[in-house]
Amino acid sequence: MQITPSILTADFCRLGETLDAAIEAGIDWLHMDVMDGNWVINRTITFGPALIRSVRERVGPDVFIDCHLMINNAEETWEQYADAGVNMVIAHIEAVEDFPGLISSLHNSSILSGCVLNPDTPVKDVLPILNDLDLVLVMSVVPGKGGQSFIPEVEEKVRTLRKEIDMQIENGGRKTKLMIDGGIKFHNAKLVADWGVDVAVVGSGLINNNGTISENLESITNAMET
Numbered sequence: 001m002q003i004t005p006s007i008l009t010a011d012f013c014r015l016g017e018t019l020d021a022a023i024e025a026g027i028d029w030l031h032m033d034v035m036d037g038n039w040v041i042n043r044t045i046t047f048g049p050a051l052i053r054s055v056r057e058r059v060g061p062d063v064f065i066d067c068h069l070m071i072n073n074a075e076e077t078w079e080q081y082a083d084a085g086v087n088m089v090i091a092h093i094e095a096v097e098d099f100p101g102l103i104s105s106l107h108n109s110s111i112l113s114g115c116v117l118n119p120d121t122p123v124k125d126v127l128p129i130l131n132d133l134d135l136v137l138v139m140s141v142v143p144g145k146g147g148q149s150f151i152p153e154v155e156e157k158v159r160t161l162r163k164e165i166d167m168q169i170e171n172g173g174r175k176t177k178l179m180i181d182g183g184i185k186f187h188n189a190k191l192v193a194d195w196g197v198d199v200a201v202v203g204s205g206l207i208n209n210n211g212t213i214s215e216n217l218e219s220i221t222n223a224m225e226t
């Protein structure tokens, strides 16, 4: 299971050094949590395309960057994130009117497409578009901030999506990646890897005051190998 850091818990005044440390530790995928101060329940604002552009400049062209859009108007503004240098736009199925339309716009611009399900959004909502998606993301916290507790009840959704994606691939369909996001630490990384997750977002479990990113990444990686 691949680990991608969310930079939400980083000190934004030292973000360049944090990014350097992440790349140094072997990270090659960054997860950018965009919140518009409106869509998420606690009305948080995080950052927009300008910061993502600086991140892209700092890490260079080879690091994969996704943007997790927790915003009201992803259908109108996704191009700003594409222009800022992301490789993938991950939007919430709860916030997008015409998801198939968004997917084709993204694909026409060579941007990979992802769809997020909140903890209480059923899998059936994403099945009609699953084969068009490059990634499906199951939230294991309520979107809005880093450092929240993991919601284990999403296990059934993750396992169901794992089965659906495996069947889709067996029938020659798209190799949609399965991502989980929220509350992933060294103590539950193996658990979700065993559920069949391909990529886990880790924010406060990687970027925190207890250890370096490389130490934290190592403890998560070791935990997955036990």
Ligand code: DX5
Binding pocket: 006, 008, 009, 031, 033, 068, 141, 142, 143, 144, 145, 146, 147, 148, 181, 182, 183, 184, 201, 202, 203, 204, 205
């Ligand atoms: C929450 C974000 C998550 C969060 C993960 O709305 O989408 O990506 O930052 O942070 P941790 O790993 O600390 O839960």
Ligand code: ZN
Binding pocket: 006, 031, 032, 033, 068, 181, 201
């Ligand atoms: Zn996220």
